[in-house]
């Protein structure tokens with residue numbers, strides 16, 4: 001996929017300053033949107049320009065989700081095609097971050113998507129295929145950024161498609177992988193996994 005993800009979580013917090021957030025001010029706000037414009041000016045219009053924002057720091061002094069909605073609304077007319085919702089990591093303490101909770105950034109992403117009217121991606125704890133499928137179907141977000149599950153298993157999207165009952169999950173793979181992985185998929189000592197429960201109703 002050809003896209004450029006402008007980063008505004010740490011490192012890259014200066015772009016978050018377009019919101020004049022807890023880490024910013026009015027001058028920083030102007031600098032933040034100017035930085036965004038500079039990226040947009042050199043990135044072809046036909047390709048998506050996305051931006052990852054730290055939507056909250058889970059800290060009492062953090063900028064709020066409403067500030068993040070305002071940031072995305074500000075950048076939308078500057079050519080932001082999709083916003084990727086993460087957390088800020090601008091503070092030393094992560095004590096209040098719900099590290100173990102499934103999809104803990106999804107409510108923030110859904111709110112920002114709905115209120116700013118810009119397509120949204122989200123990450124954090126989305127490794128359960130049924131849950132990942134549900135938040136897309138429910139229209140909470142448009143795209144999932146799956147990190148650690150794909151580090152643990154590079155073919156996580158294939159695994160998810162199989163668990164979700166896709167009819168031809170191997171069709172999404174390049175030819176040379178499709179043939180060999182499909183052939184050995186149920187044999188644990190070859191594929192490393194063994195049979196996957198495919199009893200679910202196929203996704204439409």
Ligand SMILES: Cc1cc2nc3c(=O)[nH]c(=O)nc-3n(C[C@H](O)[C@H](O)[C@H](O)COP(=O)(O)O)c2cc1C
Pocket residue numbers: 007009010011052086123124125126145146147148149
């Ligand atoms: C090894 C590693 C490196 C990462 N590097 C970055 C980074 O440079 N910038 C960033 O915004 N997020 C970074 N992240 C965070 C991931 O993009 C992702 O948001 C996070 O792992 C949560 O998603 P997950 O639960 O699917 O892993 C990194 C994560 C891991 C595990």
